[in-house]
Amino acid sequence: MSYEKLHSLERELKLVADASALLGWDQEVLMPSKGVAYRAEQMAWFSGYLHERFTSPEVGDWIAAAEDAGSAVGDIYSAANLREWRRQYTRSTCLPKKLVEDFAESTALAKAAWAGARDKSDFGLFAPHLEKLVSLSREHAERWGYEEHLYDALLDQFERGATTRRLSATLGALRESLLPVVLEATAQEPLDRTKFTAHYPKEKQEAFNREVAESIGFDFEAGRIDTAVHPFCSGMAPFDTRLTTRYDEGDFLSSLFGVLHEAGHGLYEQGLERGRRGEPVGAAVSLGVHESQSRLWENHVGRSRAFWEKWLPRAAEYFPHLAAVSVEEMFEAVNQAELSHIRVESDEVTYDLHILLRFEMEREIFAGNLAIKDVPAEWNRRFESLFGLKVESDAMGCLQDIHWSIGIFGYFPTYSLGNINAAHLVAAARRQDPALAARMDRADYSALLDWMRVHIHRPGSLYLPDEIVTRAAGSPATADALVEHLRSRYLRNAG
Amino acid sequence: MSYEKLHSLERELKLVADASALLGWDQEVLMPSKGVAYRAEQMAWFSGYLHERFTSPEVGDWIAAAEDAGSAVGDIYSAANLREWRRQYTRSTCLPKKLVEDFAESTALAKAAWAGARDKSDFGLFAPHLEKLVSLSREHAERWGYEEHLYDALLDQFERGATTRRLSATLGALRESLLPVVLEATAQEPLDRTKFTAHYPKEKQEAFNREVAESIGFDFEAGRIDTAVHPFCSGMAPFDTRLTTRYDEGDFLSSLFGVLHEAGHGLYEQGLERGRRGEPVGAAVSLGVHESQSRLWENHVGRSRAFWEKWLPRAAEYFPHLAAVSVEEMFEAVNQAELSHIRVESDEVTYDLHILLRFEMEREIFAGNLAIKDVPAEWNRRFESLFGLKVESDAMGCLQDIHWSIGIFGYFPTYSLGNINAAHLVAAARRQDPALAARMDRADYSALLDWMRVHIHRPGSLYLPDEIVTRAAGSPATADALVEHLRSRYLRNAG
Numbered sequence: 001m002s003y004e005k006l007h008s009l010e011r012e013l014k015l016v017a018d019a020s021a022l023l024g025w026d027q028e029v030l031m032p033s034k035g036v037a038y039r040a041e042q043m044a045w046f047s048g049y050l051h052e053r054f055t056s057p058e059v060g061d062w063i064a065a066a067e068d069a070g071s072a073v074g075d076i077y078s079a080a081n082l083r084e085w086r087r088q089y090t091r092s093t094c095l096p097k098k099l100v101e102d103f104a105e106s107t108a109l110a111k112a113a114w115a116g117a118r119d120k121s122d123f124g125l126f127a128p129h130l131e132k133l134v135s136l137s138r139e140h141a142e143r144w145g146y147e148e149h150l151y152d153a154l155l156d157q158f159e160r161g162a163t164t165r166r167l168s169a170t171l172g173a174l175r176e177s178l179l180p181v182v183l184e185a186t187a188q189e190p191l192d193r194t195k196f197t198a199h200y201p202k203e204k205q206e207a208f209n210r211e212v213a214e215s216i217g218f219d220f221e222a223g224r225i226d227t228a229v230h231p232f233c234s235g236m237a238p239f240d241t242r243l244t245t246r247y248d249e250g251d252f253l254s255s256l257f258g259v260l261h262e263a264g265h266g267l268y269e270q271g272l273e274r275g276r277r278g279e280p281v282g283a284a285v286s287l288g289v290h291e292s293q294s295r296l297w298e299n300h301v302g303r304s305r306a307f308w309e310k311w312l313p314r315a316a317e318y319f320p321h322l323a324a325v326s327v328e329e330m331f332e333a334v335n336q337a338e339l340s341h342i343r344v345e346s347d348e349v350t351y352d353l354h355i356l357l358r359f360e361m362e363r364e365i366f367a368g369n370l371a372i373k374d375v376p377a378e379w380n381r382r383f384e385s386l387f388g389l390k391v392e393s394d395a396m397g398c399l400q401d402i403h404w405s406i407g408i409f410g411y412f413p414t415y416s417l418g419n420i421n422a423a424h425l426v427a428a429a430r431r432q433d434p435a436l437a438a439r440m441d442r443a444d445y446s447a448l449l450d451w452m453r454v455h456i457h458r459p460g461s462l463y464l465p466d467e468i469v470t471r472a473a474g475s476p477a478t479a480d481a482l483v484e485h486l487r488s489r490y491l492r493n494a495g
Numbered sequence: 496m497s498y499e500k501l502h503s504l505e506r507e508l509k510l511v512a513d514a515s516a517l518l519g520w521d522q523e524v525l526m527p528s529k530g531v532a533y534r535a536e537q538m539a540w541f542s543g544y545l546h547e548r549f550t551s552p553e554v555g556d557w558i559a560a561a562e563d564a565g566s567a568v569g570d571i572y573s574a575a576n577l578r579e580w581r582r583q584y585t586r587s588t589c590l591p592k593k594l595v596e597d598f599a600e601s602t603a604l605a606k607a608a609w610a611g612a613r614d615k616s617d618f619g620l621f622a623p624h625l626e627k628l629v630s631l632s633r634e635h636a637e638r639w640g641y642e643e644h645l646y647d648a649l650l651d652q653f654e655r656g657a658t659t660r661r662l663s664a665t666l667g668a669l670r671e672s673l674l675p676v677v678l679e680a681t682a683q684e685p686l687d688r689t690k691f692t693a694h695y696p697k698e699k700q701e702a703f704n705r706e707v708a709e710s711i712g713f714d715f716e717a718g719r720i721d722t723a724v725h726p727f728c729s730g731m732a733p734f735d736t737r738l739t740t741r742y743d744e745g746d747f748l749s750s751l752f753g754v755l756h757e758a759g760h761g762l763y764e765q766g767l768e769r770g771r772r773g774e775p776v777g778a779a780v781s782l783g784v785h786e787s788q789s790r791l792w793e794n795h796v797g798r799s800r801a802f803w804e805k806w807l808p809r810a811a812e813y814f815p816h817l818a819a820v821s822v823e824e825m826f827e828a829v830n831q832a833e834l835s836h837i838r839v840e841s842d843e844v845t846y847d848l849h850i851l852l853r854f855e856m857e858r859e860i861f862a863g864n865l866a867i868k869d870v871p872a873e874w875n876r877r878f879e880s881l882f883g884l885k886v887e888s889d890a891m892g893c894l895q896d897i898h899w900s901i902g903i904f905g906y907f908p909t910y911s912l913g914n915i916n917a918a919h920l921v922a923a924a925r926r927q928d929p930a931l932a933a934r935m936d937r938a939d940y941s942a943l944l945d946w947m948r949v950h951i952h953r954p955g956s957l958y959l960p961d962e963i964v965t966r967a968a969g970s971p972a973t974a975d976a977l978v979e980h981l982r983s984r985y986l987r988n989a990g
Binding site for chain 1: 507510511513514515517518521525526527528529530532533534536537540541714715716717718719732733734735
């Protein structure tokens with residue numbers, strides 16, 4: 001009885017939260033500029049309303065009563081839902097409504113300020129907003145609690161069980177394994193890109209991307225692709241998953257890989273159990289698992305030789321000068337390693353160095369070792385020491401990512417966990433099912449998608465992230481498969 | 496004190512209602528098709544929530560207490576707000592939450608069914624939805640109450656004080672005055688359109704329309720234009736007014752006049768007192784006044800000789816073959832009278848006949864004289880008798896308009912009231928201010944917009960619709976100015 005009340009409330013609140021998700025999406029993609037202040041007020045209302053309904057004492061009573069009923073509640077799905085609702089309730093009731101509303105309004109304003117600051121490449125315009133968001137996030141962390149580092153409480157919101165200590169170890173170890181690969185891969189002679197130099201009209205990119213996304217299984221009757229400054233995926237309803245990308249008319253690969261990446265997120269969203277709206281078991285389990293799905297389609301599929309054997313001839317119909325490009329040249333072009341400034345444009349080999357930098361910056365900010373005003377200088381110093389490159393402007397440096405502007409701290413490390421999980425899952429799927437591997441090598445990804453549907457998408461949050469991956473792959477994720485994948489792909493000419 | 500509580504509640508509810516408006520807009524313009532059922536549930540939630548908050552007994556107490564305080568409440572603005580809140584409260588508390596939610600969900604489903612039925616030109620697919628919406632509207636009308644005809648209660652929701660009896664008289668009289676003009680205008684030899692036959696790419700139409708809309712004062716930092724099946728304007732936030740139009744690549748005038756029409760609505764929305772969010776005095780007063788603004792820009796401005804003297808050369812830059820067209824030919828082309836099937840594509844002269852047809856159909860449906868299943872046959876019969884044309888398909892007949900699919904009955908007559916008001920207001924503005932008239936004749940519309948801002952937009956709902964128009968024009972609206980305007984424009988070659 002208490003469980004049913006909870007369940008019905010959660011279904012209702014999901015409906016309302018999804019409306020708020022549309023408002024957030026619209027602000028990124030369509031909203032006229034003068035609408036920003038009012039939209040911030042609206043977003044704050046939704047946050048406040050949802051928080052207030054969910055944190056009412058009645059809800060706490062229902063959870064406690066359902067817990068007392070114990071196994072009488074029923075199946076493992078209900079038990080998992082209850083586990084998650086308890087956790088969410090405990091975390092939410094530490095937060096006063098004022099803090100929740102303040103945070104929502106501040107992020108809406110900061111997001112707009114960030115876009116302006118990035119255009120002008122002027123961190124100073126964004127600094128007061130970042131200061132505010134860091135301070136509010138600190139307050140969140142203090143209220144949620146943590147064992148060792150305040151930053152742990154922020155990490156944990158995106159990836160259960162992640163800690164500063166463990167991530168420092170994991171990312172440190174990954175760096176050690178990657179370092180020889182990075183050095184060797186970036187030392188190779190860069191590809192002559194003359195053959196690729198052309199005008200790629202946005203409309204043609206859109207049409208080609210759509211065709212590719214459709215072929216890997218993205219359902220356009222339950223989704224869209226639009227244009228936005230920062231690519232993202234919003235699963236805003238059981239049958240409404242929206243991707244965004246951005247276009248460079250000098251390089252069709254930029255939007256294509258953006259779409260493959262976001263479509264990977266989208267396939268996860270579209271593959272969740274749609275009848276379980278409002279139930280945690282019907283929702284994605286963590287960002288590290290979410291990112292494994294996007295990386296899988298972007299890198300393991302989209303940068304493979306088999307993919308281009310199939311798609312290069314089609315691409316050449318949209319962009320005729322590509323008829324002069326061979327599959328081998330295309331394969332090389334999409335697998336160039338280079339030390340560069342922009343994370344979202346970086347290659348698979350150097351990508352995790354970008355994450356390492358952000359992880360360390362956040363760790364230092366929340367440890368109180370780094371003042372906001374010093375962020376650009378510190379970023380530039382660390383970047384030069386990691387990449388050997390100077391940072392000439394804030395837009396190319398600490399203003400490049402949207403995350404901080406929407407109050408997201410502790411999120412970046414999940415990208416590296418995603419890379420690790422993606423490689424681990426693909427290797428497991430290929431090993432478990434040789435026919436699947438053979439089909440992948442013919443650029444037929446339906447078996448791969450089915451495998452992910454069964455092992456990753458449908459379970460939702462039935463188990464915790466580590467357990468989902470371990471059950472799917474048959475062993476816990478380590479970076480071995482990722483390093484092996486990168487070695488075999490990037491060191492192909494190395495002797 | 497009670498007034499302040501009311502005021503604060505209304506501000507909050509407006510914020511929420513505006514979120515719901517975005518969901519409605521998105522459903523028309525962007526939403527993937529499979530999202531429709533869930534969106535219907537969301538819309539129903541918003542209707543239910545808003546209804547429940549506004550109809551709580553506490554709100555009734557606040558209104559009564561504020562009324563008792565009388566003139567102590569303060570200025571005429573507060574008094575007007577209170578007058579409107581009382582009316583809304585009385586009307587809303589007659590309606591059970593169940594009916595409100597049922598209506599919202601039914602309209603969302605009916606809207607989608609209508610779009611499908613129109614595509615297939617099959618009224619049968621839409622009929623059960625229409626049946627349901629008529630039945631629910633009847634229940635609304637019974638609860639709201641009426642003196643003479645049930646249909647009066649429906650008319651009154653869009654135009655205060657409108658009744659079946661008065662509208663039958665007004666529209667009947669308008670028909671009598673128009674009849675000779677229609678006969679003479681449609682008997683004229685139709686224009687040879689060969690010169691206009693060309694391909695007008697959608698992107699160029701968009702760019703041209705945008706330029707025109709901007710020049711008449713539409714603020715694109717607080718608004719957008721998008722594509723939708725049925726053109727509409729949604730003023731969904733103080734600084735967010737969105738227009739839609741549709742494109743025919745064989746005829747750029749269709750989207751242009753669509754945009755001018757919707758931009759007229761948009762200018763009204765953008766001209767309301769933005770600081771008065773949630774207050775009736777900050778909202779548009781009626782549909783008959785709203786439509787006066789759209790008709791003004793579409794017809795009195797957009798179809799004038801002066802407009803084309805200015806804009807034809809610019810249009811010819813977008814569409815080069817128009818260089819061969821003279822201003823006089825263009826003026827003739829946009830002022831052709833023709834007896835035709837589609838209301839939104841009809842000319843000024845025959846337009847009100849389309850309204851008359853719909854008004855009479857609705858009157859008979861709600862009088863119980865016409866069954867839903869007989870709607871197509873009856874439509875076709877009446878249409879042929881009015882226009883002398885056969886209706887070959889439902890899509891060209893009773894399925895052409897979106898209104899019934901979203902449960903809007905009693906709305907159509909406001910279009911004719913809009914035509915009457917537009918002509919009356921333009922004539923008054925020109926008479927009151929000869930400099931304004933001279934500027935209009937040079938295609939400079941800034942003084943005209945200023946006049947509307949002062950006399951129509953800023954007052955919002957401070958007075959009732961008739962009084963707003965009477966105060967602005969100096970006399971109550973009659974059809975005289977409209978008939979005079981049509982005579983002078985359409986009978987130019989009649990000797």
